[in-house]
Amino acid sequence: xxxxxxxxxxxxxxxxxxxxxxxxxxxxxxxxxxxxxxxxxxxxxxxxxxxxxxxxxxxxxxxxxxxxxxxxxxxxxxxxxxxxxxxxxxxxxxxxxxxxxxxxxxxxxxxxxxxxxxxxxxxxxxxxxxxxxxxxxxxxxxxxxxxxxxxxxxxxxxxxxxxxxxxxxxxxxxxxxxxxxxxxxxxxxxxxxxxxxxxxxxxxxxxxxxxxxxxxxxxxxxxxxxxxxxxxxxxxxxxxxxxxxxxxxxxxxxxxxxxxxxxxxxxxxxxxxxxxxxxxxxxxxxxxxxxxxxxxxxxxxxxxxxxxxxxxxxxxxxxxxxxxxxxxxxxxxxxxxxxxxxxxxxxxxxxxxxxxxxxxxxxxxxxxxxxxxxxxxxxxxxxxxxxxxxxxxxxxxxxxxxxxxxxxxxxxxxxxxxxxxxxxxxxxxxxxxxxxxxxxxxxxxxxxxxxxxxxxxxxxxxxxxxxxxxxxxxxxxxxxxxxxxxxxxxxxxxxxxx
Amino acid sequence: xxxxxxxxxxxxxxxxxxxxxxxxxxxxxxxxxxxxxxxxxxxxxxxxxxxxxxxxxxxxxxxxxxxxxxxxxxxxxxxxxxxxxxxxxxxxxxxxxxxxxxxxxxxxxxxxxxxxxxxxxxxxxxxxxxxxxxxxxxxxxxxxxxxxxxxxxxxxxxxxxxxxxxxxxxxxxxxx
Numbered sequence: 001x002x003x004x005x006x007x008x009x010x011x012x013x014x015x016x017x018x019x020x021x022x023x024x025x026x027x028x029x030x031x032x033x034x035x036x037x038x039x040x041x042x043x044x045x046x047x048x049x050x051x052x053x054x055x056x057x058x059x060x061x062x063x064x065x066x067x068x069x070x071x072x073x074x075x076x077x078x079x080x081x082x083x084x085x086x087x088x089x090x091x092x093x094x095x096x097x098x099x100x101x102x103x104x105x106x107x108x109x110x111x112x113x114x115x116x117x118x119x120x121x122x123x124x125x126x127x128x129x130x131x132x133x134x135x136x137x138x139x140x141x142x143x144x145x146x147x148x149x150x151x152x153x154x155x156x157x158x159x160x161x162x163x164x165x166x167x168x169x170x171x172x173x174x175x176x177x178x179x180x181x182x183x184x185x186x187x188x189x190x191x192x193x194x195x196x197x198x199x200x201x202x203x204x205x206x207x208x209x210x211x212x213x214x215x216x217x218x219x220x221x222x223x224x225x226x227x228x229x230x231x232x233x234x235x236x237x238x239x240x241x242x243x244x245x246x247x248x249x250x251x252x253x254x255x256x257x258x259x260x261x262x263x264x265x266x267x268x269x270x271x272x273x274x275x276x277x278x279x280x281x282x283x284x285x286x287x288x289x290x291x292x293x294x295x296x297x298x299x300x301x302x303x304x305x306x307x308x309x310x311x312x313x314x315x316x317x318x319x320x321x322x323x324x325x326x327x328x329x330x331x332x333x334x335x336x337x338x339x340x341x342x343x344x345x346x347x348x349x350x351x352x353x354x355x356x357x358x359x360x361x362x363x364x365x366x367x368x369x370x371x372x373x374x375x376x377x378x379x380x381x382x383x384x385x386x387x388x389x390x391x392x393x394x395x396x397x398x399x400x401x402x403x404x405x406x407x408x409x410x411x412x413x414x415x416x417x418x419x420x421x422x423x424x425x426x427x428x429x430x431x432x433x434x435x436x437x438x439x440x441x442x443x444x445x446x447x448x449x450x451x452x453x454x455x456x457x458x459x460x461x462x463x464x465x466x467x468x469x470x471x472x473x474x475x476x477x478x479x480x481x482x483x484x485x486x487x488x489x490x491x492x493x494x495x496x497x498x
Numbered sequence: 499x500x501x502x503x504x505x506x507x508x509x510x511x512x513x514x515x516x517x518x519x520x521x522x523x524x525x526x527x528x529x530x531x532x533x534x535x536x537x538x539x540x541x542x543x544x545x546x547x548x549x550x551x552x553x554x555x556x557x558x559x560x561x562x563x564x565x566x567x568x569x570x571x572x573x574x575x576x577x578x579x580x581x582x583x584x585x586x587x588x589x590x591x592x593x594x595x596x597x598x599x600x601x602x603x604x605x606x607x608x609x610x611x612x613x614x615x616x617x618x619x620x621x622x623x624x625x626x627x628x629x630x631x632x633x634x635x636x637x638x639x640x641x642x643x644x645x646x647x648x649x650x651x652x653x654x655x656x657x658x659x660x661x662x663x664x665x666x667x668x669x670x671x672x673x674x
Binding site: 041042044045046047049050051052053058059060064097100101102121123124126127128129131207208214218235236237240245306307310312314331332333459461 | 548550552553555562572578580583603622625626627644646647649652657660662666667670
């Protein structure tokens with residue numbers, strides 16, 4: 001029998017959401033300050049409004065809802081799912097008021113795309129956007145990539161910390177406590193921020209010949225979107241704007257760092273580094289990267305678009321790296337990407353669908369699930385081929401020796417199948433609107449796996465139902481379904497429960 | 499004899515078309531659409547310079563030329579948000595850049611220029627990059643500042659909400 005949630009359930013959820021909103025209100029002081037310093041007064045007003053909404057909701061939640069109490073699993077999941085829904089709604093206020101969107105839903109789409117580190121955009125005329133709004137878009141990707149909840153957990157953990165931590169699609173706790181894990185993740189990110197912005201800024205200033213302040217601006221924006229595998233860019237032509245192999249190289253390193261699990265970062269920081277390459281996840285992602293890379297390069301060679309191997313390799317490598325890490329940066333226009341066709345197109349689409357590592361800022365099915373699925377299938381085949389009483393080894397290496405249990409295989413298969421279903425859902429709706437299969441599938445995978453590469457389907461003139469579908473895909477894909485299903489179950493119990 | 503030479507010279511100067519008029523006139527969307535077909539051809543295109551002017555060590559200046567709806571009607575001057583920008587890269591010898599107004603951005607509409615050059619599509623000398631190698635550049639409309647009308651309503655509402663949050667925090671204490 002379904003039990004209808006009572007007032008106490010709402011109070012607990014309200015209390016934790018209030019705390020998270022207060023943290024986001026504090027974070028939104030950064031774009032507010034940016035707008036003030038840049039003397040961009042219209043954006044300043046809209047950031048003030050957004051900060052006010054976050055602060056008021058936060059205070060109401062903390063003061064009026066309830067005192068801190070035990071947060072059980074279902075409450076935690078509901079908090080996570082609602083947070084990832086409401087933060088982009090409120091975060092869309094400055095975007096909406098900027099005049100760069102035709103309808104409110106488009107601004108919400110961009111905020112959702114930012115928070116979920118997808119990178120698809122309906123923003124018009126980004127080349128004339130205020131710098132503070134550009135900062136907000138990219139900072140949303142940083143906040144979302146790190147995890148909104150994780151940001152809050154760094155400041156408070158409380159009794160429900162662990163539930164919230166896992167609800168945000170993280171499946172490993174690196175250090176004994178959630179707070180210390182959250183702080184470690186932030187430490188890794190800050191170190192990358194310092195090195196990333198410095199490197200990109202220097203390339204911009206010394207190699208590309210930009211003004212110093214603009215170099216730092218570009219460096220910061222590309223760092224946020226690269227390390228958090230988001231894919232927004234401050235100019236309309238994405239990374240193609242910079243026309244620099246060195247800039248692409250530094251960006252590529254940041255994308256790889258972002259797509260690595262924080263557990264792997266920990267192993268690389270604290271050692272032993274040799275174990276990094278023994279991990280099933282590392283081996284899987286290297287294999288799938290190699291496979292999709294070969295597909296793409298062979299496909300590109302067949303198109304005849306490139307006159308020499310150097311150009312083909314540079315462009316193919318960057319696009320496939322961007323797709324596999326779930327970043328969504330590109331060095332070729334959407335219209336050209338759509339023309340790639342055949343193997344090259346398939347290679348990029350498969351790389352997007354597979355995604356990066358678990359517990360990273362990347363999306364998609366994730367390498368560990370791919371690796372475990374392949375291992376389970378291989379084991380099954382070996383079991384059939386070997387004598388009836390033969391034992392097939394189930395051990396695998398992933399931060400130590402582990403065993404592939406039936407329960408683990410089941411869980412991996414379910415999530416992987418849900419991703420496939422999500423990819424097909426968007427593709428089906430795209431097809432229903434008359435968009436060709438290849439393009440529908442590509443854009444749907446891009447939204448669901450939080451990548452952001454586009455072949456031009458995502459456009460302000462797109463049908464509202466398709467836009468809503470992509471938003472749901474981004475949301476569910478980022479949270480890896482569990483929190484979303486918990487919220488739906490909670491809502492259903494509220495309506496139909498007794 | 500000198501008169502004849504002068505006549506011939508004037509006739510040559512008058513009748514030989516300048517490089518710009520010999521080039522095929524195309525729009526930025528056409529360049530992106532036709533890409534490969536225009537490779538290596540001399541073309542003329544008009545649009546707004548946006549983003550940055552990147553002066554590189556090889557004596558070239560890189561920037562972006564947009565040819566979209568916002569060139570004629572910037573958003574902040576009543577234009578409609580009709581979609582993403584449409585732009586190509588320009589690689590211009592520094593000596594042609596002269597005194598350009600600042601590139602387009604939030605504060606200004608960049609200079610609108612008419613450029614003629616060779617369309618490099620996935621150029622082999624710059625592995626895989628596509629850009630217009632500019633040979634001549636004419637400013638057809640100088641850059642100008644874009645005004646910013648401050649919306650005081652958002653300021654007021656924002657301040658009121660923050661004040662309300664402060665009041666709630668001060669007046670209502672959590673239950674023990």
